Amino acid sequence: MDAGEGSSKNATEPVRTIQSGDTILLRIPSGDVRTLKLEKGGTINLGKFGSFYSNELIGQPFGLTYDISDKKLEVIPPRTFQEVEETDATNELIVDGQVQPLSLEEIEALKKSGVPASEIIQRQIDQHKNFQLKTEYSKEKYKKRKEAKYSKSFSTIKPTLFNVCDYWFKKDQSRLRDIRPDTLSQILNMANIRPGGRYLAVDDASGIVVAGLLERLGGQGRLITICDVESPPAYPVLTQMNFSKEVISIMSSLNWATADEEYTPVLTMADANADTPKSESQRSRVNKRKSMASALTQTREELFAGEFDGLIVASQYDPFSILEKLMPYLAGSASIVVHSPYVQIVSDLQAKLRDIPTYLAPAISEAWLRQYQILPGRTHPLMNASGSGGFILHTIKVYDDPSASSVNTHRRAKKARSEQLVSRLSSTAPEQTPGQREPAIDIAAQSAAIQMEVDPSNTPS
């Protein structure tokens, strides 16, 4: 570490530009996001917003905004907000429901004749009898609305984990099992994902968790996923991430049969690949089978050897059954993160885990997120917000030592003694039988004991 002035480090990977074969995200003028696979030499059709040659995008950096003109693209400046000045105008003289002066046909005709969107808007403004009566704010809003409607400009969206998660979440959050970008970020941090780490994941959330893991591993380390299908699962979210081969290469997948130590997958049975090949094609088939078998055996051995740094679960299956199965393969101090769209699932899990001493302090949390519109003088939270990003249970694997006694054992003994004293003092103290409500005095004694455990200042050392 430089003690003083750090100097520029320029040895970074080259800029990742848009390439043929990429699956890209486009924000179209309506504000919606579309996804498409970019092929060299093709034409991309954005419906009523026009079409353009796909080569126009190849080699471009992500995140720019373009106008389509004559099937070619023109970079346009990003939207900055103008300081909007207050005027004396108010909305009080506006006649509600007054129609816009330009008819749809007129607008279409203007568009066909190649008049740029900005000019159409201007003409509309000119003819809008009410326009000058409006406040500057309303005018700005009106302009924005019109711009969105008639402009052909669209933007490419950089396929960051955040953006890809956001795209899928907004499209159909149930396919991500409600994992919102903020929830995902919390999951990855809670699980301490770092390049070089070794992780297990159960992802029935279209691959959003796998995408996050692969991104944060950056081609270093190891990821084994366990799935519910015979052959390696399709994690559709990975498509938009456009990962390189190296990044994906550290992942292997097993399923709930092949991840079972007791089970011997047919593929790996010694005699399954024993036939002597008779033809060339048969030989290659046999070879392929052999290499698949050895890869499977290797992955199984790796899993069973254990010592993984963390486990992330976002699954439709009983999380307790998953933890029971995979817990043996986790290293001491490994983070375990379980996500569910339903609080009941994780709270039931928490109730079970807290009775098992190898799960340290299982805790449940919910991510809360609020986005704001940012404009000078008009900053406020967005009117529409996502209701839930699901619930997370986090715990840490520990090795229990049943012989280690807690401070509480001493306290409990003490408490028992003081309770005996209380019973002797109180002539009415009944013998406790199951089903009988306990006397009030006992409750007080308990909560006193609990108080003691919670308040550190109150503890004997």
Next chain:
Amino acid sequence: MWSTAREIAEGDLVIVWMTRDLVQPLAISSGKELNTRFGVYRHAELIGVPYGSKIGSRNGKGFIHLLRPTPELWTLALPHRTQILYLADIAFITSWLDIKPGSHVIEAGTGSGSFSHSTARTVGPTGHLWSYEFHEARANKAREEFSSHGMDEIVTLTHRNVCKEGFTVVDTVDSVFLDLPAPWDAVEHAKKALRKDRATRICCFSPCMEQVQRTIIALNDAGFTEITMYETLIRPHQVDVTPPLPTVSTIGNQLKEMEARREAKRLRQIANSRSRGDKRKREETEDSAEDQSAEKRHADEVDGSGKRVRTEVSVTQELDATLTEQPTTARRANAVTTTSDAGAGPGTDGQNLTAHVVKEETPESGLPPSKPSVSKAFPEVRGHTSYLTFAILLPASAIAEASTNMESPTTEPTPEAEVTPATS
């Protein structure tokens, strides 16, 4: 960063977990002793023990868990020199700023290094973090910490005022994170440090809306776009194990029984007073005594037939108790949760208490006792940390190209702008 070995070794930093609210870092140095109210431990005894172990104290009074440090645990355990960032904000910022292995990141100020540790972990050995702090003592302390945590290769710490002097790198980083009182004064400097060949990102972290407003003006003026803002929080939930809720028909039946008995009593009283005739005046003074004896009789009757109902008085008490049972249960169940939450460390009595609560509340219906778990947000939670203002700086080439396009706003694209950006 920290040890990745299975077992604890001399010189390792371990996280000692006592309770959820008592998590502390410990640098292992044989010869030293760890003295806590959960017991006394010789460091030498901890060497060679696997990470994640529960260790009982020598005097048998309590135990601790020895955890492998992670940035998240470090955030809980670190010595506070300033306000720090916590998981929710750190995670969200990391995600929005697209921080990943290999990323080049600037943060200012370093503060207590909570954000720094998380970022160093995420960018890894192929990335880099430039961290700036103008408070000299804090800078020195943080530098020491980074060094002893094996972060020398990943973090460069500079002692300087970034609002006045700017950053030490130019055209270098992918993202900038500003956690300073006046981030707007550092925005232009940040722009210089951000690389120009790609879209880069900035986040300003400010607790007050007035700060946000100044920041967004500065960002807008400097040419940052897609300015947006978020607030994010983690809402912790507590889980209670409660007995099944009693139904209102149980209560209704009890009320009906009460009413029947009261009516029976009234009829008895009428009968009695009739039989007493003209002695009435005298009797009146003894009424209460009479009442009591009537009750006694009644109590004897009922006691013979059913054991749940004793006297009218006791029925009323029982009903009262039933009515208040819910709050009482909730209170006790809360206590149970709190205990197990704080615990799983020493002091956990959750298991026993849970079992106890359920047992005592089991209805007498003979149904097998079920243990539904319910959950709710903690009664007191963090309501605000800061506003996270984000923005993007587009590649210089794109901005240049766009402005050329704007100067000639014809539908004809300028030739050099046709396929690739003018400069790249």
